[in-house]
Amino acid sequence: MIELFKFGSVGPVCDPSPFCAKVEAYLKMANLPYETHSGTEHMQNAPKGKLPYIKEDDKLIADSSFIFKYLKEKHGDILDGHLSDEQKATTHAYMKMIDENLYWTIVHSRWQLDHNWIILKDWFFSTLPFPLKLFVPGMVRKSALKGLKSHGMGRHSDAEIAEIGDWDLRALSDLLADKEYFFGDHPSSLDATAYGILAQMYLLKDFTAPIYDKARKYKNLMDYTNRIHDKYFAA
Ligand SMILES: N[C@@H](CCC(=O)N[C@@H](CS)C(=O)NCC(=O)O)C(=O)O
Structure with missing residues (x-):
């Protein structure tokens, strides 16, 4: 299961960080099962000191761009595979x-x-x-x-x-x-x-x-x- 470390929802928005929200939107749009862990305390274990990062199979991946790259390589290019x-x-x-x-x-x-x-x-x-x-x-x-x-x-x-x-x-x-x-x-x-x-x-x-x-x-x-x-x- 993919675990997403983020700040946490505010009002109707899943996260006040555009980077956390973009990764969560990707997971939803690609229909990949995931669970979330919310809180500023996760910054302490963040590989690059920032949120978001994800964890899968004991591997930590930080930065939304590298997360996209990882998800595409591991789970297939579900969202962009059809693009020219x-x-x-x-x-x-x-x-x-x-x-x-x-x-x-x-x-x-x-x-x-x-x-x-x-x-x-x-x-x-x-x-x-x-x-x-x-x-x-x-x-x-x-x-x-x-x-x-x-x-x-x-x-x-x-x-x-x-x-x-x-x-x-x-x-x-x-x-x-x-x-x-x-x-x-x-x-x-x-x-x-x-x-x-x-x-x-x-x-x-x-x-x-x-x-x-x-x-x-x-x-x-x-x-x-x-x-x-x-x-x-x-x-
Ligand atoms: N390049 C990173 C940027 C992530 C980022 O800037 N996250 C901010 C929140 S929007 C953060 O964690 N800031 C905490 C800090 O800089 O101490 C990505 O694409 O994920």
């Missing part, structure tokens, strides 16, 4: 756009903007014992904001970050157009990856930020996210 080389190349480029660029607009909205940080702090740190809860949240936030700066996204203004995210959302919206999934009638690993991040934008309604206002313009992406959610996660 051109579609596979598009998948690679769009997944990198989501994981390496659009993701940072979410990091900014949650960790940088004070009104969202209050919500995030409650999610992650409300069960911390005294006196840890006095200083751990601030330390973790400081480290997240340092990462945001080092990446480069954190050097832009709030309005510019929303514009950068909007370019990615437009590209996703144009590629999807009026199709059921990005490449037609069947989900692919790009759909799992897109759901992982779009669920954060469309289904977690407590957060407000210019990037979420931009996202609401793309009705096809909103409908797509709800469709995938209803089919794979709502039951």
Whole structure:
């Protein structure tokens, strides 16, 4: 049985991490049986210090991209096997756009903007014992904001970050157009990856930020996210 180590669900979304949600979406779309272990404590055993990671046959695999590679090699390329080389190349480029660029607009909205940080702090740190809860949240936030700066996204203004995210959302919206999934009638690993991040934008309604206002313009992406959610996660 595949075991998935993740943070855990928040509201309707299976995980606040787009990377954990993308792996879970992949497992569901590929119809692979799995069980989950939720909690920040799993970061201690994470091979690369981050979530998600999976365990199968006593083997640990970290990082969503390597998890996809492993699952394809071990269980067959259930989601992408039918794609053309051109579609596979598009998948690679769009997944990198989501994981390496659009993701940072979410990091900014949650960790940088004070009104969202209050919500995030409650999610992650409300069960911390005294006196840890006095200083751990601030330390973790400081480290997240340092990462945001080092990446480069954190050097832009709030309005510019929303514009950068909007370019990615437009590209996703144009590629999807009026199709059921990005490449037609069947989900692919790009759909799992897109759901992982779009669920954060469309289904977690407590957060407000210019990037979420931009996202609401793309009705096809909103409908797509709800469709995938209803089919794979709502039951
Ligand atoms: N490249 C990794 C990224 C995973 C990642 O960044 N996970 C974040 C949560 S969204 C994490 O565990 N952060 C904890 C930390 O950096 O200490 C993947 O694709 O799985």
